[in-house]
Amino acid sequence: MIWNETKECMSRDELTAMQSARLVKLVDYVYHNVEFYRKKMQAVGLLPGDIKDINDICKLPFTTKDDLRDNYPFGLFAVPNSQIVRVHASSGTTGKATVVGYTRYDLDVWAECVARCLTMAGVSKDDIIQVAYGYGLFTGGLGAHSGAEKIGATVVPMSTGNSKKLTTMMLDFGVTAIACTPSYLLHIAELLENEGVVDQIKLKTAICGAEPWTEKMHRDIESRLNIHAHDIYGLSEIMGPGVACDCRFHKGLHVCEDHFYPEIINSATMTPQTVGETGELVFTTLTKQGIPLIRYRTKDLTSIDYAKCECGRTSARISRFKGRVDDMLIIRGVNVFPSQVEAALTEVPEVTPHYMMIVDRVNNLDTLEIQVEVDNKYFTDEIRGLEALTKKIGHTITQALGLSAKIKIVEPQTLVRSEGKAVHVIDKRKLY
Ligand code: DLL
Numbered sequence: 502m503i504w505n506e507t508k509e510c511m512s513r514d515e516l517t518a519m520q521s522a523r524l525v526k527l528v529d530y531v532y533h534n535v536e537f538y539r540k541k542m543q544a545v546g547l548l549p550g551d552i553k554d555i556n557d558i559c560k561l562p563f564t565t566k567d568d569l570r571d572n573y574p575f576g577l578f579a580v581p582n583s584q585i586v587r588v589h590a591s592s593g594t595t596g597k598a599t600v601v602g603y604t605r606y607d608l609d610v611w612a613e614c615v616a617r618c619l620t621m622a623g624v625s626k627d628d629i630i631q632v633a634y635g636y637g638l639f640t641g642g643l644g645a646h647s648g649a650e651k652i653g654a655t656v657v658p659m660s661t662g663n664s665k666k667l668t669t670m671m672l673d674f675g676v677t678a679i680a681c682t683p684s685y686l687l688h689i690a691e692l693l694e695n696e697g698v699v700d701q702i703k704l705k706t707a708i709c710g711a712e713p714w715t716e717k718m719h720r721d722i723e724s725r726l727n728i729h730a731h732d733i734y735g736l737s738e739i740m741g742p743g744v745a746c747d748c749r750f751h752k753g754l755h756v757c758e759d760h761f762y763p764e765i766i767n768s769a770t771m772t773p774q775t776v777g778e779t780g781e782l783v784f785t786t787l788t789k790q791g792i793p794l795i796r797y798r799t800k801d802l803t804s805i806d807y808a809k810c811e812c813g814r815t816s817a818r819i820s821r822f823k824g825r826v827d828d829m830l831i832i833r834g835v836n837v838f839p840s841q842v843e844a845a846l847t848e849v850p851e852v853t854p855h856y857m858m859i860v861d862r863v864n865n866l867d868t869l870e871i872q873v874e875v876d877n878k879y880f881t882d883e884i885r886g887l888e889a890l891t892k893k894i895g896h897t898i899t900q901a902l903g904l905s906a907k908i909k910i911v912e913p914q915t916l917v918r919s920e921g922k923a924v925h926v927i928d929k930r931k932l933y
Contacts, residue, residue: 510813510814510815511759511815512815513807513815516758516759516815516816517555519759520555520758520759520762520787521553521554521555523759523787523788524552524554524555524557524558524762524785524787525549525552525553525554527785527786527787527788527793527795528549528552528561528795529549530579530793531579531793531795532548532549533549534579534580535577535578535579535793536576537568537572537576537577538562538795541562542561542562544562545560545562547560547561555762558762558764558785558796559773561785561795561796562795562796563771563783563795563796563797563798564794564795564796564797564798565797565798566593566599566738566798566800569593569599569600569601569738570593570597570599573593573597573598573599573600574597574600575600575602577792577794578602578791578792579790579791579792579793580602580604580790580791582602584604584605584790584791585602585603585604585791586603586604586605586608587602587603587608587643588600588601588602588603588638589601589603589638589639589640589643589737589741590638590737591638591639591640591736591737591738591836592829592835592836592837592838592841592902592903593838593841598638599737599738601737601738601791601792602791602792603791604790604791606790607740607789607790607791608647610740610760610788610789611644611647611648611740611741611743612647612648612650612651613648613651614648614740614743614744614757614760615644615645615647615648615649615651615742615743616648616649616651616652617743617746617757618648618708618731618733618742618743618745618746619648619649619652619654619678619708620652621731621746621747621748621749621755621812621814622678622706622708622729622731622733622746622748622749623705623706623729623749624649624652624654624678624706624708625652625653625654626652626653626654627654627677628654628655628677628678628705628706629654629655629657629674629675629676629677629678630649630654630655630656630657630676630677630678630679630680631657631659631667631670631671631676631678631679631680631681632645632646632649632656632657632658632659632660632680632681633659633660633661633667633679633680633681633685633689634660634661634680634681634682634711634742634834635660635661635834636658636660637660639737639834639835640735640737640740640741640742641680641711641741641742641834642658642660643741644735644740644741644742644743645680645708645742645743646658648742648743649680654678657670657674657676661681661685661834664688664689664692665692667689668689668692668693668696668698671689671693671702671704672698672701672702675703676702676703676704677703677704677705677706678704678705678706678707678708679704679706679707679708680707680708680709680733680742681707681709682709682710682711682712682834683709683710683712683714683718683719683722683730684712684714684718684862684865684866684867685834685865685866686707686709686722686726686730687718687721687722687725687865688864688865688866690722690725690726690865691864691865693726694725699725699726699727702726704726704728705728705729706728706729706730706731707722707726707728707729707730707731708731708733708746709722709730709731709732709733710732710733710734710735710742711742711831711834712831712834713822713824713831714732714821715821716821719732719751729749731746731747731748731751732746732747732751732754732821733745733746733754734746734754734819734822736799736801738792738794738797738799739761739784739786739794739797739799740760740761740786740789743757744756744757744761744784745757745818745819747818748810748812748814749812750810750811750812752806752810752811752818753806753810753818753819753820753821754818754819754820754821755810755814755816755817755818756816756817756818756819757816758816758817759787759788760786760787760788760789761784761785761786761787762784762785762787763782763783763784763805763817763819764782764783764784764785764796765778765779765780765781765782765783765803765804765805766780766781766783766798767780767781768780768781768798768800768826774804776804776805776806776807777804777805777806778804779802779803779804779820779823780802780803780804781798781799781800781801781802781826782799782801782802782803782819783796783797783798783799784796784797784799785797798826800825800826800827800829801822801825801826802822802823802824802825802826803819803820803821803822803823804819804820805817805818805819805820806818806819806820828926830858830860830926830928832860832867832869832904833866833867833904835902835903835904837869837902837904839858839925839926841901841902842856842858842871842898842901842902842925843856843925844901845897845898845900845901845902846873846894846897848897849890849893849894849897851875851876851879851890852873852874852875852876852894853873853874853875853876853913855873855874855916855918856871856872856873856874856916856925857871857872857916857917857924857925857926857927858870858871858906858925858926858927859871859872859927859929860926860927860928860929860930861929861930862929862930867930868907869904869905869906869907870906870907870908870909871894871898871906871907871908871909872909872910872911872916873894873908873909873910873911874910874911874912874913874914874915874916875890875910875913876913877913880910880912880913887910890910891908891909891910894908894910895907895908
């Protein structure tokens, strides 16, 4: 909810005026504090004074994940490290992670945005919430945690990886809300069903995100656990969870537009889509200090609606995500690019460049198998040698992706060769 001074929802005109003022300030800020943006603006003959209101945003250059990678680790930071109080990181397209930094102010804004999302989902200080997103470099755990603390809920920082403890505590503590990925929640539902204790839980609300999920999964979670499930969106480059969330009417995700300005573009022509048309979501961080980003291309596909919602909120809503422009996969909540696998395999001299990633979902948990073709001479080695090689490849992959995979060495010449664009992924997950 974005309030004006009289504590009513801001009108769109008020909001637009606020966004304009913030954009003008932001452009001046990045021009003077981030060499990357100064050079990009100079390259097109743009000065900060040329940006007079939010409509001028289309004059500004785009930013991509590769720009973060090329400036690894701190090159896009607008403040010295003495003002950065936290860093997070997510997968880059190859090798290096993309790193983001937060000032104390940024962390406050982040907690505020997540608090709004939780409030939208009906969570309050009276709730006991299990945060079962991963804590660490991933933004999910700590991000959801801070927002839940801000509204005064009782936070149980579960993180990921111990489902039995989670279900036991859910029952023993009388947990009323949970924040985790939708696939993990389906897994938890299954465990509770197998234990025959679904009717004993006190759970009312789930705040799920970090990966794509369908309406059908949404309904399934709600009916199996008898709860309300909400869709929360975010990405580490922009902030983490809390960029947008859906309210009880579930008619799209309300964007925290006073902090993150959304645009929908046609990624082929790089021009704006008309309202309601699907395209790539682009964000400008209007208030960030640590790593402010201008027109960041999320690669996520959605559409936007500016009509006032039945809940009374005036903020723009983006539709449930319809996919991505690039080939990024999300496996067990971890972002994975096939190019990372390719880069990792080049570190193993015995391996040829032919590989296939097979992604599946078993008992609502994602699995990854990587089939790798090795050189003839290694394949004919005795089985002990193959085992050692499988281990070696597995270790290299785990290091590169931050995710373990089952490695299967296949006979030379067995993986399909493509005549066009090589196909390296078979995603069998039924996003039902
Ligand atoms: O996944 C942040 C997050 C944590 C969001 C917890 C929600 C809950 P990254 O690891 O940088 O950040 O991955 C960002 O995940 O570009 C989308 O492709 C995808 N994604 C995130 N939320 C949703 C969602 C976090 N609700 C990438 N629906 C994004 C569909 C989502 N995809």
